[in-house]
Amino acid sequence: MPAGVLAASYIGFGAMAGAGGIPIGVVIASTIAMWALPGQLVMVDMWQIGAPVIAIVLAVTLSNARFLPMTLTLMPVLRDRSHPPWYYYLAAHGLSMTVWTISMRRCLEMPAAERLPYFTGLAAACIAVSAGASAVGYLLAGSIPPLIQIGLVFLTPVYFFVLLVGEARSRLAAIALACGGLAGPLFYVLTPQWSVLVAGFIGGTAAFLLHKALERTGV
Amino acid sequence: MSELWPLLLLCVAVTYAWRGAGVLLSGRIATDSDAFRWITCVAYAMVAGLVMRIIVMPTGLLETSLLAHRLAACGIGLAVYYLSRRNLFVAVVAGALAIAALNYLRAPVG
Numbered sequence: 001m002p003a004g005v006l007a008a009s010y011i012g013f014g015a016m017a018g019a020g021g022i023p024i025g026v027v028i029a030s031t032i033a034m035w036a037l038p039g040q041l042v043m044v045d046m047w048q049i050g051a052p053v054i055a056i057v058l059a060v061t062l063s064n065a066r067f068l069p070m071t072l073t074l075m076p077v078l079r080d081r082s083h084p085p086w087y088y089y090l091a092a093h094g095l096s097m098t099v100w101t102i103s104m105r106r107c108l109e110m111p112a113a114e115r116l117p118y119f120t121g122l123a124a125a126c127i128a129v130s131a132g133a134s135a136v137g138y139l140l141a142g143s144i145p146p147l148i149q150i151g152l153v154f155l156t157p158v159y160f161f162v163l164l165v166g167e168a169r170s171r172l173a174a175i176a177l178a179c180g181g182l183a184g185p186l187f188y189v190l191t192p193q194w195s196v197l198v199a200g201f202i203g204g205t206a207a208f209l210l211h212k213a214l215e216r217t218g219v
Numbered sequence: 220m221s222e223l224w225p226l227l228l229l230c231v232a233v234t235y236a237w238r239g240a241g242v243l244l245s246g247r248i249a250t251d252s253d254a255f256r257w258i259t260c261v262a263y264a265m266v267a268g269l270v271m272r273i274i275v276m277p278t279g280l281l282e283t284s285l286l287a288h289r290l291a292a293c294g295i296g297l298a299v300y301y302l303s304r305r306n307l308f309v310a311v312v313a314g315a316l317a318i319a320a321l322n323y324l325r326a327p328v329g
Contacts, residue, residue, distance in 0.1 A: 004308040005307045005308045005311065008308060008311050008312060008315075012315070016279075019279055019280045020279050022223070023223070026224065026227055029227060030227055030230070030231075033227070033231040034227070034230055034234045035234070038266045038269075039230060039234050041269065042265070042266075042269060043226070043227070043230050045269060045273065045278075047223065047226065048279070049278060053222070053226055053229070056226060056230070057226075057229050057230060057233060059265065060230045060233055060234065061233040061236075062258070062261055062262060062265055063262055063265045063266055064233070064234045064237050064262070065237060065259070065262040066259065067234070067237035067238045067241060068237045068238075068240055068244075068255075069241075069250045069259070070241070071237070071238050071241020071242060071245065072241050072244060072245050072248070075241065075242060075246070076245060076246060088242045089239060089242055092235075092238040092239060092242045093238060095238050095241075146280065146283070147319060147322055147323050148319055149280060150280055150281065150284055150318055150319055150322050151315040151316060151319030152315065153279070153280050153281055154289070154292065154314065154315050154318045154319075155311060155314075155315045157270055157273045157274050157277075157281075157293075158292060158293055158296045158310075158311055158314030158315060159307070159311045160266065160270040161270055161296065161314075162293075162296045162297050162300045162307060162310045162311060162314065163307060164263075164266070164267055164270065165297055166297065166301070166305060166307070166310075172256060172259070172260065173259075173263055175260075176259070176260040176261075176263035176264045176267070177263055177264070177267040178267075179260075179264050180263060180264025180266070180267030180268040180271070181267045181268060181270075181271040183264060184267065184268025184269055184270070184271045185268075185271055185272045185275045185276055187268070195268070195272065196265060196269050196272075197265070199264065199269075199272075200261050200262070200264045200265025200266075200268055201261055201265075203261075203264035203265075203267075203268055204257070204260035204261030204262070204264035204265065205260070205261065207260045207263075207264055208253075208256060208260040211256070211260075
């Protein structure tokens with residue numbers, strides 16, 4: 001089932017990038033080498049509206065910050081004396097929300113030495129499925145009527161919408177999503193090219209302070 | 220178009236930097252500090268902001284659909300998600316079919 005969701009979201013990404021005039025090589029390479037759908041979406045969307053390179057790179061950097069705590073929490077689970085250090089640096093590239101969620105659950109059920117190979121195999125399979133899906137989405141987008149094409153292009157936004165609203169389990173995440181959701185369109189009106197970066201920074205900081213204030217009042 | 224490859228390379232580097240730093244620093248820093256909470260907020264807000272903007276003020280092909288239809292399709296996706304006991308795949312496909320159907324009903328060009 002995670003494979004179906006991954007495929008659907010990356011078909012949507014491929015279709016969206018294809019409809020926006022991004023070359024197929026960049027679409028597939030971004031899936032394999034970046035392996036971060038929100039970051040890829042940020043890059044493609046900001047590039048299409050002509051945002052400055054520095055703004056795009058900063059926005060991609062910040063949108064991927066979740067990988068640091070995710071890697072920090074996963075590494076102790078994968079550690080075993082039988083693997084060389086470089087293996088961990090290679091495997092870390094495969095980390096994504098999907099792979100992290102599955103690995104955190106499944107790895108604890110297996111012997112320590114088998115966890116890293118399991119994680120690496122799972123990540124490689126997910127990357128392969130997603131790279132194929134982004135190519136399929138790209139090619140489909142160019143060959144079907146616009147009325148159906150719109151459904152494909154809508155896959156990625158609706159995926160993130162349902163994922164973010166439906167999976168916001170903690171209050172901190174819920175507040176951050178609400179602040180960001182408001183700030184995104186608002187700052188797009190004010191400063192289209194910098195909106196993703198500014199909305200994330202201001203919306204996120206507002207959410208952080210709001211959450212702190214709520215904690216302090218004991219709500 | 221030629222600027223896109225160097226841009227991708229930069230984006231690849233900054234994306235891997237978080238993962239590489241995670242391996243390097245694992246076991247040495249705590250994950251429940253205020254700095255982590257803040258950067259988590261920024262990352263969440265940024266993605267939520269971009270997704271809401273794409274839904275409310277899209278560019279490209281989605282621009283040809285109605286705002287009400289896009290919001291309705293998101294609502295349908297979310298409703299299906301809860302009705303299917305949190306099946307994200309079914310929800311996403313339902314949302315995509317909904318926007319295509321709504322768009323088709325509005326402009327039946329045969």
